[in-house]
């Protein structure tokens with residue numbers, strides 16, 4: 167029987183709640199498809215600070231590097247917000263992504279037929295939406311130096327090199343080749359030098375993909391177009407901060423931030439994580455939507471473990487749970503037959519794996 171080593175980072179806030187549900191579903195699907203998963207848990211974020219004094223213990227990096235794939239919840243919370251920047255949970259996460267060299271963050275935003283009414287948009291605008299946001303994850307303004315805040319003047323630096331843009335561009339075009347062959351590159355080239363390099367480099371990458379149509383859009387317009395007519399997008403490729411913001415917007419286009427999964431990939435171990443944060447406002451209440459994390463686990467099976475049948479089974483089980491009217495609180499107003507807790511939603515999806 168095939169056995170995979172999975173590193174688990176639950177993190178803070180709702181992190182442990184949602185990751186536990188994804189593990190429940192992974193256990194059901196691995197049993198059903200005849201492979202096994204061995205989990206090892208590692209610390210990152212606020213919990214790691216509390217236990218070890220560091221937001222990213224070295225053991226976590228080594229453990230994840232030695233695993234086949236990593237499933238991650240979320241980190242952060244008010245308790246750690248007053249720490250110096252380099253000691254904060256978010257810095258641990260950024261350092262983690264950098265250490266794993268996961269430069270490509272794939273964030274699919276797909277409307278479930280069962281949740282068309284949950285979208286903030288009209289059904290005719292939302293039906294059939296299937297967007298892949300390809301966000302550059304280890305460069306740009308979140309990482310650029312110099313960065314400083316001396317209490318009077320503060321600055322950050324947005325930097326991209328041509329090779330960094332080329333590698334994320336190639337990822338976007340490769341994905342587009344398997345989809346509708348359209349890439350929209352989002353930047354702010356009317357104002358930023360770094361965006362001009364981004365745009366010019368995307369044009370160069372596009373020459374190797376003559377079948378793919380490349381368009382460019384300024385990020386302010388892209389934010390508007392996402393809610394005006396999301397179906398115009400197939401693959402969106404963009405930098406770190408723009409992708410961060412646009413994917414949260416895209417989540418409400420398809421109904422809830424609790425629905426959007428992601429894969430953070432590079433040449434080492436990939437990390438699978440929901441796009442949302444640790445949601446301290448709802449932590450411990452059993453109302454978080456675990457679907458984004460469960461779907462991230464499905465992406466892990468598909469991309470890192472090549473267990474396609476198992477990934478498809480998770481997709482089908484999620485759709486069945488939604489079709490049968492089960493909703494967590496975030497979606498309670500939309501065609502709910504029964505409003506369920508985080509843990510009940512995990513149970514329902516796990517039980518539907520073999521039905």
Ligand SMILES: NC(=O)C1=CN([C@@H]2O[C@H](COP(=O)(O)OP(=O)(O)OC[C@H]3O[C@@H](n4cnc5c(N)ncnc54)[C@H](O)[C@@H]3O)[C@@H](O)[C@H]2O)C=CC1
Nearest residue numbers: 240241242243423424442443444445446447448454455496
């Ligand atoms: N990848 C990560 O670990 C991330 C961590 N963060 C951190 O998370 C903390 C909270 O940040 P926020 O800006 O509040 O963003 P957030 O994404 O945690 O929450 C934003 C809003 O969405 C809701 N929400 C999020 N996930 C949900 C789910 N699964 N089901 C139902 N509702 C959900 C929350 O209750 C909140 O009202 C901060 O410390 C932030 O730095 C933020 C984004 C990503």
Ligand SMILES: CC(C)CC(=O)C(=O)O
Nearest residue numbers: 256259308410441442443
């Ligand atoms: C701490 C942030 C950089 C994480 C975030 O908002 C994200 O990756 O979506």
Ligand SMILES: [Mg+2]
Nearest residue numbers: 410411414441
């Ligand atoms: Mg974000």
